[in-house]
Amino acid sequence: MIYESEHKGAKMRMKKKVGIPRALLYYKFEALWTTFFKELGATVIISPDTNKTIKDLAVRYAPDEDCYSTKLYFGHAIFLKDKVDYFFIPRFGSDHEVNVGCPKFIGLAQVLDSLFPDFPEIIMPYYSKAKANHGKRRLIRIIFEIGFKFTLNPVKILRAARRAIKAHREHEKNLYISESKLEKWLQSKVSLNIKPNLGNRNEPLKIALVGHRYLLNDNLSNLNIKESLAEKGVDVITSEQMPRRLIEDQMNKLDYNMYFDYVRELLGTIMYFQENNIIDGILQLAVFSCGPDSIILELASRYSQRTSGPPLLQLVIDELTSEVGFSTRLEAFLDMIERRN
Amino acid sequence: MPFTYPHFGSLTYVFEILLTELGRTDIMLPKEPSRKTSELGSRYSPEFVCTPFKLTLGTFIEMLELGADQLGIGGGNMYCRFGLYWPVQRLILEDLGYDFEFYPIPIFDKPLNLVKSLQAVGNNCTVWETIKAFRTTWIKTRYIELVDELHFKYRALELEPNQADRLVKKLHREIVEIKGLGNLRRLGKQIPEKFENTIEIDKEKRKNAIRIGVCGEIYVALEPVLNLDVHRKLNDLGVITTNCVSFGMLIDFGRKINPFIRLPYQKARKAAKPYIGQRCGGETQENIGDIILYKKKNWDGLVHLYPFTCMPEIITRSIAPEVSKKYDMPFLSLVIDEHTGETGYLTRLEAFVDLLRRKKEKMIG
Numbered sequence: 054m055i056y057e058s059e060h061k062g063a064k065m066r067m068k069k070k071v072g073i074p075r076a077l078l079y080y081k082f083e084a085l086w087t088t089f090f091k092e093l094g095a096t097v098i099i100s101p102d103t104n105k106t107i108k109d110l111a112v113r114y115a116p117d118e119d120c121y122s123t124k125l126y127f128g129h130a131i132f133l134k135d136k137v138d139y140f141f142i143p144r145f146g147s148d149h150e151v152n153v154g155c156p157k158f159i160g161l162a163q164v165l166d167s168l169f170p171d172f173p174e175i176i177m178p179y180y181s182k183a184k185a186n187h188g189k190r191r192l193i194r195i196i197f198e199i200g201f202k203f204t205l206n207p208v209k210i211l212r213a214a215r216r217a218i219k220a221h222r223e224h225e226k227n228l229y230i231s232e233s234k235l236e237k238w239l240q241s242k243v244s245l246n247i248k249p250n251l252g253n254r255n256e257p258l259k260i261a262l263v264g265h266r267y268l269l270n271d272n273l274s275n276l277n278i279k280e281s282l283a284e285k286g287v288d289v290i291t292s293e294q295m296p297r298r299l300i301e302d303q304m305n306k307l308d309y310n311m312y313f314d315y316v317r318e319l320l321g322t323i324m325y326f327q328e329n330n331i332i333d334g335i336l337q338l339a340v341f342s343c344g345p346d347s348i349i350l351e352l353a354s355r356y357s358q359r360t361s362g363p364p365l366l367q368l369v370i371d372e373l374t375s376e377v378g379f380s381t382r383l384e385a386f387l388d389m390i391e392r393r394n
Numbered sequence: 395m396p397f398t399y400p401h402f403g404s405l406t407y408v409f410e411i412l413l414t415e416l417g418r419t420d421i422m423l424p425k426e427p428s429r430k431t432s433e434l435g436s437r438y439s440p441e442f443v444c445t446p447f448k449l450t451l452g453t454f455i456e457m458l459e460l461g462a463d464q465l466g467i468g469g470g471n472m473y474c475r476f477g478l479y480w481p482v483q484r485l486i487l488e489d490l491g492y493d494f495e496f497y498p499i500p501i502f503d504k505p506l507n508l509v510k511s512l513q514a515v516g517n518n519c520t521v522w523e524t525i526k527a528f529r530t531t532w533i534k535t536r537y538i539e540l541v542d543e544l545h546f547k548y549r550a551l552e553l554e555p556n557q558a559d560r561l562v563k564k565l566h567r568e569i570v571e572i573k574g575l576g577n578l579r580r581l582g583k584q585i586p587e588k589f590e591n592t593i594e595i596d597k598e599k600r601k602n603a604i605r606i607g608v609c610g611e612i613y614v615a616l617e618p619v620l621n622l623d624v625h626r627k628l629n630d631l632g633v634i635t636t637n638c639v640s641f642g643m644l645i646d647f648g649r650k651i652n653p654f655i656r657l658p659y660q661k662a663r664k665a666a667k668p669y670i671g672q673r674c675g676g677e678t679q680e681n682i683g684d685i686i687l688y689k690k691k692n693w694d695g696l697v698h699l700y701p702f703t704c705m706p707e708i709i710t711r712s713i714a715p716e717v718s719k720k721y722d723m724p725f726l727s728l729v730i731d732e733h734t735g736e737t738g739y740l741t742r743l744e745a746f747v748d749l750l751r752r753k754k755e756k757m758i759g
Contacts, residue, residue: 116712118703118729144672156473156675160709163670167716179672183471309481309498312471342442344705348478351440355485369441 068096069203071176072137074129075100077122078145078158080266081315084224085217086141092213093203098137100129103273107132112372116164120343121371122267123157125274130165130172139174139202140165146181152314153183155345176202232296238288239331245290247283257288258390261326263319264338265346266293274370275338276379282336285387290332292322299325313345323353327362334363334390336383341371364390396422397497397515398462400450403616404542405641407570408535409466414570415527416516422462424453427619431456432732438486444475445701445731446613449620451483458492466515469498473675474706505647528645534569535642537582541565543636544589550603550629551595561592599632602758604750607688609638609681610699611707614730616641621699621730622739628697631747638662638684638696639677662687669713676706678713685717685725694750695724697743702731724750 071090073079079086079099090097100107103125111128119127130140142162147153162177178195180187200210230238230245237243241256249257260282268275269291282289300321304311311317319337326332337353339346350367357365366386368379399409401424413421425431427449435452454465467480480496487494497515500507513524541562549558565585572578606628614620615637628635643649643657650657662683663673669682681698688696698714700707711727718725726746728739 116708118708118711146672151471153471153473156678156706157709159672159674160670160678160706160713164709164712167669167713181672184473184673307481309469309478310471312477313475342703344444344475344703347440347443347703348475348482351443351482352485355482355489358489 068094069139070096070098070137071139071141072098072100072130072133072173073141074126074133075102076126076129076271077161077267078143078154080270082221085221088220089199089213089217090141090203092216093200093210095139095203098133100133103129103271108273108372114168116168118342119157121274121340122265122271122343123161124372125271126161127165131169134169134172137173139176140172141176144177144179144181146179146185146187147183147314148180149183149314151183151310152312152317153181154314155343228293229297230290230294232299235290235296235299238290241288244288245294246279247289249283249286249288252286254286257286258334258387259332260287260289260390261292261322261332261335262289262338263292263322263335265315265319265340265343268338268340268370269293274340276370276374276376278336278338278383281380281383285384287387292318295322295325303328313348316345316349320349320352323365324356327357327360327365330360330362332363333394334386335365336386337365337367339367339369341369364393395464396420396462397464397466398422398424398454398457399466400424400453401427401617401619402613402641403618404538404566405535405616407538407566408531408641411534411570412512412527412531413466413515415530416512416519416524417527418515418517422457422460425456425460427453427456431619436732438490440482442703443482444704445620446476446611446617447479447483448732449617450479451486454483454487455490455492458487458494463494464497465494466497466499468501470500470503472502473673474704501644529648530575532642532646532648533575534578535645537569537578537585538566539637539640539642540582540585541569544586546625546629546635546637548589548593548595549626550632550634551599553594553596557593558589561589602754603632603634604694604747604754605634605636606747606750607636607638607684607693607696608699609677609684609696611676611701611704612639612641614699614701615639620701622734622736624697624699624743627740627743628747631744633747638688639680658687669717670709674706674709676700676704676710678706678710681707681710682713682717685714685723686721689721689723694754695726695746697746698725698727699730700727702729724753 073086087097107128110131111124114131115124115127142165144159144162145154146159162175165172166175176199178199180191180195196214197210204210234243238245251257262269279289295318300318303321303324304317311320323335323337326335339350353365354367368382397413397418397420406424410421410423431452432449434455435448439448439451468476469480470477480498484496499511509521509524512528513519516524545558545562552558568581572581608615608624625635643659649655659680662680665686666679666683670679673679685696714725714727728742
């Protein structure tokens with residue numbers, strides 16, 4: 054009897070709950086993080102898809118000058134607050150030697166910590182290859198530091214890390230399409246996202262949907278754009294799916310270094326399609342008051358004025374964007390493309 | 395081929411020194427930006443880019459109109475978007491039909507690359523000459539910053555208005571034009587005396603004058619046109635002010651490599667460690683650390699200025715209330731953009747000063 058209760062207690066201790074807000078970097082490292090904590094024997098609690106409650110929390114509690122996506126992060130974190138023992142909010146700088154991520158991602162954990170003292174313990178490893186020169190050793194240290202919070206078995210920790218990295222690689226491999234698949238998509242042999250509803254059209258319109266990962270995958274903040282495009286008979290390729298080589302090729306053509314790592318794929322996609330003129334249009338979504346976006350929007354629009362590529366529509370989204378105005382502009386854009394064809 | 399660069403408070407002199415030392419004779423000093431400059435800049439700028447972008451773009455347009463065709467600006471890899479100003483501004487200015495060339499200086503790059511890019515700006519300088527020019531610049535910058543520091547102190551206390559302004563203008567010119575480091579050092583030693591001898595101060599005022607540090611994003615904190623001359627406004631209220639951020643520290647490799655000196659910004663970074671443990675661009679760590687350090691130095695408060703949509707400083711702004719509460723250091727955060735109204739701004743500064751005054755009286759009485 055005593056043994057059993059002890060055993061139960063041990064088990065209770067084992068199953069610690071780790072909360073991960075479904076926002077920002079989660080969309081990039083989702084496989085890595087969830088696999089790692091699951092393999093360590095923790096229960097991973099991920100906040101649900103952004104909904105009205107979360108958005109309201111975000112607008113109410115987040116600092117009012119942050120970008121819309123960061124505000125949503127606050128909403129997700131506050132939503133999870135009472136349901137978890139730990140938060141996992143890494144202070145992730147970058148995984149490239151020179152290029153950096155967004156400074157807000159690095160400060161996020163400590164901002165949350167100072168704004169909301171009632172939060173559970175936040176696990177906030179700091180890793181940045183650029184600027185701080187962190188390498189493999191740092192990574193291993195972080196892995197063990199986190200691992201020992203959940204288990205005392207180093208073999209288990211290493212195994213968890215290895216599996217997590219493997220899952221992450223797999224996830225990326227599945228996400229990025231190959232160049233031959235891009236070719237097939239251009240010939241309408243495969244569709245990469247939701248299958249378009251053709252209606253009275255014989256060929257779907259081909260549009261590149263460009264935007265941050267955390268915007269394109271969050272259906273509340275992008276006002277369900279993927280579905281509404283499919284409904285209107287548009288076959289979409291997103292910037293996150295683009296073959297990496299094509300993007301890097303485009304970035305090498307610039308005479309300066311685009312050092313914001315996460316927007317390279319956005320600018321690269323736009324430049325690639327502008328140069329080759331093989332699709333019907335480009336739709337760029339931006340988050341209001343996002344720093345890198347303000348630069349990218351201007352670069353993209355000025356570059357596309359200089360080439361005779363497909364038309365480019367740029368829409369900026371914030372918490373006040375209305376669905377009606379948004380879809381009107383979308384329809385006008387599609388109409389324009391059809392008339393052009 | 396006239397060369398120009400953005401206006402940057404009293405640091406405009408620093409860049410002038412650097413360029414003259416590099417052997418340029420065709421420098422066009424940037425015009426002091428006006429309301430029109432910022433309107434001009436905002437008209438052609440992206441929608442929600444930060445304010446320094448708009449002001450520098452406006453300055454460039456005005457200078458190009460006046461005949462400059464080589465533009466110098468900071469570049470390179472960093473955390474904030476400042477390094478990407480020039481590609482965007484280049485496209486905008488090209489579309490406006492100007493003929494020019496950009497000379498980006500990678501300010502956070504390796505020293506050798508920095509020297510190389512300075513060489514490109516200079517007039518056939520060898521590497522050694524470039525380094526020497528850079529060295530002269532940072533030494534002169536020390537004195538320019540010393541003059542600024544005394545300026546903000548004496549202007550608050552002077553009996554006869556405008557005396558300090560006149561003296562400072564003269565001293566800045568002298569520092570820029572003086573030749574030889576020996577002469578410069580001699581002049582530097584005289585600076586405090588000169589202030590003391592020329593300016594008559596109110597001794598009564600000095601005893602209970604309150605002291606406020608101005609921190610924040612470096613461009614906004616140091617450019618009087620953008621921050622609506624915060625120092626003058628505070629000085630007029632009888633407040634001694636100082637710049638917590640300093641550009642000179644960043645380029646002062648002489649003191650940086652000296653193991654016996656710890657520069658204020660290094661101390662500030664260390665003090666900020668528990669609250670923001672790593673660099674994240676802008677002056678986040680320095681500003682958080684300054685809250686603690688200036689409390690220890692017995693200053694009365696800090697004014698924090700940052701441009702609208704500045705990424706790193708929003709972090710500062712979110713963390714600062716906790717630190718300021720913990721250390722009992724009043725901290726006023728103000729957003730600056732081209733629409734900032736002068737009256738509203740002044741009202742908030744006055745209220746802040748009143749609050750500090752009452753606090754001080756309470757402590758004494």
